Amino acid sequence: MADLVATFIARPGNASAIGEVVADAERSTGGTVRWLAPGEAADLFLPAGGASPEDRRRVDDALRPLIGSRPVDLVVQPAARRRKKLLVADMDSTMIEEECIDELADFVGLKAEVAAVTEQAMRGEIAFEPALRARVALLEGLPLATIDTILKERIHGAPGGPTLLATMRAHGARTVLVSGGFSLFTARVAAALGFDEERANTLLVDDGKLTGAVAEPILGAEAKVATLLAFTASLGLAPAETLAIGDGANDLGMILAAGLGVAMHAKPVVAASAPARLDHADLTGLLYLQGYAAGDLVHAEATPF
Numbered sequence: 001m002a003d004l005v006a007t008f009i010a011r012p013g014n015a016s017a018i019g020e021v022v023a024d025a026e027r028s029t030g031g032t033v034r035w036l037a038p039g040e041a042a043d044l045f046l047p048a049g050g051a052s053p054e055d056r057r058r059v060d061d062a063l064r065p066l067i068g069s070r071p072v073d074l075v076v077q078p079a080a081r082r083r084k085k086l087l088v089a090d091m092d093s094t095m096i097e098e099e100c101i102d103e104l105a106d107f108v109g110l111k112a113e114v115a116a117v118t119e120q121a122m123r124g125e126i127a128f129e130p131a132l133r134a135r136v137a138l139l140e141g142l143p144l145a146t147i148d149t150i151l152k153e154r155i156h157g158a159p160g161g162p163t164l165l166a167t168m169r170a171h172g173a174r175t176v177l178v179s180g181g182f183s184l185f186t187a188r189v190a191a192a193l194g195f196d197e198e199r200a201n202t203l204l205v206d207d208g209k210l211t212g213a214v215a216e217p218i219l220g221a222e223a224k225v226a227t228l229l230a231f232t233a234s235l236g237l238a239p240a241e242t243l244a245i246g247d248g249a250n251d252l253g254m255i256l257a258a259g260l261g262v263a264m265h266a267k268p269v270v271a272a273s274a275p276a277r278l279d280h281a282d283l284t285g286l287l288y289l290q291g292y293a294a295g296d297l298v299h300a301e302a303t304p305f
């Protein structure tokens with residue numbers, strides 16, 4: 001049995017690119033190919049040679065040059081215990097396409113300024129907690145009803161999210177949305193996409209308006225790791241049975257702590273440090289990484305936010 005599996009994923013429409021890459025990889029390694037979704041995702045089971053982090057890096061270093069500039073993702077991981085029983089996912093720019101705090105700031109005419117701070121925090125250039133307090137302070141006086149407007153008019157689920165959740169839950173996995181954003185958003189997004197649980201920060205409200213403050217303690221990077229570990233323990237799982245995904249610097253801790261940690265369309269510091277990354281695939285790519293084939297997927301759509 002192979003110790004490692006290399007999974008190649010491309011978005012539909014790039015069949016020729018992934019076909020060329022997989023053929024080159026098969027020839028160069030002598031591995032065995034299994035197509036998970038024709039023209040979209042394939043596993044390459046590699047000859048036995050160990051599955052340590054060092055072995056994974058060695059294989060990744062050998063295979064990644066075969067991709068070149070083609071829009072194909074590659075993840076090398078142990079072939080055993082691929083299907084995960086716990087998913088812990090970031091929300092902003094991961095499960096949804098937007099950053100909610102930036103959309104809130106747009107209603108007070110400060111989107112550009114707040115978005116710049118958000119970008120710095122997600123890149124790990126400034127500390128998350130003080131940056132969040134400073135941005136929330138700018139929202140003082142914003143009517144609570146603004147959140148409904150943003151959810152209905154501006155927030156879009158990332159492609160593949162409902163199918164990811166429906167498939168994992170159909171196979172017995174627990175799913176948790178954990179965000180450095182706000183529970184006024186996560187509660188609605190979690191319900192619309194199909195999460196079992198959600199955790200986030202609490203915006204303080206008085207007389208139907210935001211006070212410009214957030215409840216302490218702030219849910220940041222350490223709390224995301226703690227959430228992953230707490231659910232792992234409560235479900236009686238081994239670390240290898242967990243999956244964590246995110247895009248920002250405050251997600252990196254939980255990505256590194258999970259059995260499979262994936263940087264999704266992530267900031268450079270996260271993509272460079274994560275054990276796995278997906279730069280091109282949508283969220284269904286996470287199912288292919290777990291060995292699900294196209295026929296195994298439970299296709300679903302989000303309900304309105």
